[in-house]
Amino acid sequence: MSDNKSYIMNTENVAPIIQVPSFLEMRGIRHGFTTRIGGVSSGIYRSLNLGINLDDDKEKVLENYNRVGKAMGIDVNRISCPNQVHKTNILVAKEEDAGDGIARELSHFEIDAQITNVPNLPLIVYTADCVPILLADPVSRVIGTVHAGWRGTVAGIAAMTVEKMVEVYGCLPENIQAAIGPSIGPDNYEVDEEVIKQVMSCPYVDSSPDNRVDQGIGQGDFLIQIRAGSYVDETRGVPDFYKGSVQTHPGAAYSIFRTVHVRDRYMLNLWNLNELILLNAGLKMSNIHQTRLCTMKNHELFFSHRYTNGKRGLNAGIISLV
Structure with missing residues (x-):
């Protein structure tokens, strides 16, 4: 694994997972960005759609989650699923939030970022061109997810989530690593x-x-x-x-x-x-990692809202403490 590579694609399982080398080096943290490949959905949702509230067959979406869970080594029935609305509300996820939106009906609304220190409580962020950001503090053992479209970005949701990690868990910003995942790139936005x-x-x-x-x-x-x-x-x-x-x-x-x-x-x-x-x-600059994968350019690999005029499924970024 070369130090200058911004990502690797793990293809050991049927659902390929995009991963960041520096995150793989952190003990007790599992993470990944999904593609649209390796699922069972069809039509505009072909094939690994993770948008559970879209007009896709729910059983197929749940099978897609199971495939991602196997690839990442996480319990997908414990994922805390947000209802993203391009705002800046941040959920401090607790044990009772495990499975919210996937194993039972969604109870948290208008959430675009999450943080937690609870083991085996995977956090997820959904995107189809917007920027997914995964955060991890391996010292304090705290993780986070951020949904950053242009509105959330200019409102500073990424910084606000870091500030919330500092406020709630006492994290030091210089210990936090960030992975900026597949999203629409500067040549297409x-x-x-x-x-x-x-x-x-x-x-x-x-x-x-x-x-x-x-x-x-x-x-x-x-x-x-x-x-x-x-x-x-x-x-x-x-x-x-x-x-x-x-x-x-x-x-x-x-x-x-x-x-x-x-x-x-x-x-x-x-x-x-x-x-x-x-x-x-x-x-730190050395703790921020861009995958630099454009969802619109690589629309056969990822769902892209712009490329399909909104007729698409959802990619995801997922992170969990173990």
């Missing part, structure tokens, strides 16, 4: 100017003129420098995916969006934006 205005107002990103290292909106990539005081591991060097976006400034600079040849249209980079938000929440 076209948005309008209204979305960009919201990005610029994100409370967890300092986009003030003094912190910009670009030449102004309308001239290619819009870059934001890492805030002074963030945990930048200078010995790690600059990863390949920053090349072309790094200037001669004290910290690395992140390409957040770039202009296109259509008036008032932009290509938004939710991967970099969420990484920047996590850095400013106190995570």
Whole structure:
């Protein structure tokens, strides 16, 4: 397993699982991002749909869960399932939440992030282009999931979840690892100017003129420098995916969006934006891992809302303490 690979695909079971090498090295934590391959659903849900509340055959969806559980070594009947609505509510999942939404009717609504320190209580996040983020503190033995569409991202849900881990369990941000899973990539996520205005107002990103290292909106990539005081591991060097976006400034600079040849249209980079938000929440750069798998580009491997105009199943990110 090469250190510079951002993910591996575990194909030992019928349901392939995308995993992050650094997470695999953490003892007592199981994790993975699902694909659409290896299930029993058909039609627009072909084949590993995990959207239990979609108009798919429930027995087939439950079989899909069983296949994922076998691949990951978790009890899927204990998963805590959220009802995601693009807000910033965070559930502190307890033992009584085991199986909520899968073994029994859903009891928690409008939840887009979860955290827990309960063993064998898997947390799940559903996506079909939005960004799934898995969080793990191997020191305090606390885990979390985050659903970050553009609304949740600019509201800072990733940082808010880190803050909740600190508040509830006493985690130290520098101990927390984050995996940014398969989601729509910067070459395919076209948005309008209204979305960009919201990005610029994100409370967890300092986009003030003094912190910009670009030449102004309308001239290619819009870059934001890492805030002074963030945990930048200078010995790690600059990863390949920053090349072309790094200037001669004290910290690395992140390409957040770039202009296109259509008036008032932009290509938004939710991967970099969420990484920047996590850095400013106190995570180390070396503890943030992007799979950099685009769901729209790889629509045969993942469900993609944009590619199918909403006619699709759901991928998932799952993490559990054992």
